[in-house]
Amino acid sequence: MSFKALIVNKDEAGAVTAGVETLDESRLPEGDVTVAVEYSTLNYKDGLCLGAGGGLVRTYPHVPGIDFAGTVTASDDARYKPGDKVVLTGWRVGEVWWGGYAQMARVKADWLVPLPQGLSARDAMAVGTAGFTAMLAVMALEDHGVTPQKGPVLVTGAAGGVGSVATAILAHLGYEVAAVTGRPEAAEYLAGLGASRIVAREDIAETVKRPLESENWAGCVDAVGGAMLARVLGQMKYGGSVAAVGLAGGAGLPATVIPFLLRGVNLLGIDSVMRPYEDRVRAWARIATDLPMDKLSDMIRPATLAELPELGAAILKGAVRGRVVVDVNA
Structure with missing residues (x-):
């Protein structure tokens, strides 16, 4: 054949x-x-x-x-x-x-x-590794106590594959989603996925000398890394969590330990490649129920x-x- x-x-x-x-x-x-x-x-x-x-x-x-x-x-x-x-x-x-x-x-x-029941092969590939990773990130935030009631969740690189699916899932679950993008033309697209706020990349991309800023975010799905991740860590609410899924902005992390020590911030690494079978089944089951397929x-x-x-x-x-x-x- x-x-x-x-x-x-x-x-x-x-x-x-x-x-x-x-x-x-x-x-x-x-x-x-x-x-x-x-x-x-x-x-x-x-x-x-x-x-x-x-x-x-x-x-x-x-x-x-x-x-x-x-x-x-x-x-x-x-x-x-x-x-x-x-x-x-x-x-x-x-x-x-x-x-x-x-x-x-x-x-x-x-x-x-x-x-999973309810998903076609085409649906599954509309999700793919990017969507699977996004769901793992959302699950990690939930496992560490992030709820819609605790405040907005930031999604960096929101117009990309992981960010798009994360935005749609979080909005569907009732979170207030702030979507970061460097493409102004993507604002309407992100709003359609459920983002309630658009954050310009230049507003959050640079590191600052202050290790802590105002407490803005209960959680974050970060696909960028680098200086943006360092900046976000200093803006997290007390006990907030950041799920790190990518390094589009660089592999370095020019940060201090202050957000971890004074605000109890959690930095959660998300790996999708070698994820155990049980986690995969759980994540795909959640995708089938919590990702709005119309989006x-x-x-x-x-x-x-x-x-x-x-x-x-x-x-x-x-x-x-x-x-x-x-x-x-x-």
């Missing part, structure tokens, strides 16, 4: 090329479960893997795509049988292992999660496999808003 896949190659000079090819099923890697992929999506990591790799890709030729959803066609594991709907995010699939930019994938059973339509940009090299370059430049959903069969 043959299938289409987006193949990335690197020549001896280090030049990277990507294009759609037809492969035989025998080319699939080893694994317990074979899946007929229906949809994938585009994340920042995918942009790296479609280009020079950023050190993520080990061997070429390679099939990127860190997320996919589809239907099991063959399984050597009792947990899955042909016809089961499944979703995969993380586990370095699409980086070290062949991923979802193909009509077929073969992976370890431990990496899969049953697709997803405002975030989605459909794409085909052939369009991904260009879109991968765009996402690395911050030029992709919301979620790209890839129909691998188009």
Whole structure:
């Protein structure tokens, strides 16, 4: 059986090329479960893997795509049988292992999660790693006592994939959401997702000498890191929590320990790649109930496999808003 896949190659000079090819099923890697992929999506990591790799890709030729959803066609594991709907995010699939930019994938059973009732494969990829990470961040804030009654929640990088879904989830749960963006044209989009306030990036991007400022935020989902995260820590309410999900603004943290010592602020690291199975099931169940699917339509940009090299370059430049959903069969 043959299938289409987006193949990335690197020549001896280090030049990277990507294009759609037809492969035989025998080319699939080893694994317990074979899946007929229906949809994938585009994340920042995918942009790296479609280009020079950023050190993520080990061997070429390679099939990127860190997320996919589809239907099991063959399984050597009792947990899955042909016809089961499944979703995969993380586990370095699409980086070290062949991923979802193909009509077929073969992976370890431990990496899969049953697709929750009420979610289609397309819905799941409108969510993808970005939405899964956003839900993990919201759950972490809840687990540390953040409630709508305690005050507004800040979302940085709000027009990106994680920020968009976090904004929609938090608003749906009754939080007052303050959305940070450097793109004024995104204000209407963010308001449509439920943001009640738009914060200009320049108003919060720079560090200040004062380790503490006015107490503004009960919680924060931060996709930026760097100087912005440092600034936000000094603006948190007493006992507030920040869920750190990204580093679009840099990996450094030019902060002091004062917010932690004097206000009891919590800085919560959110990892979605190696997350245990039980957490994944819990998060996907919450996505099915607490993410308003009608809001997803405002975030989605459909794409085909052939369009991904260009879109991968765009996402690395911050030029992709919301979620790209890839129909691998188009």
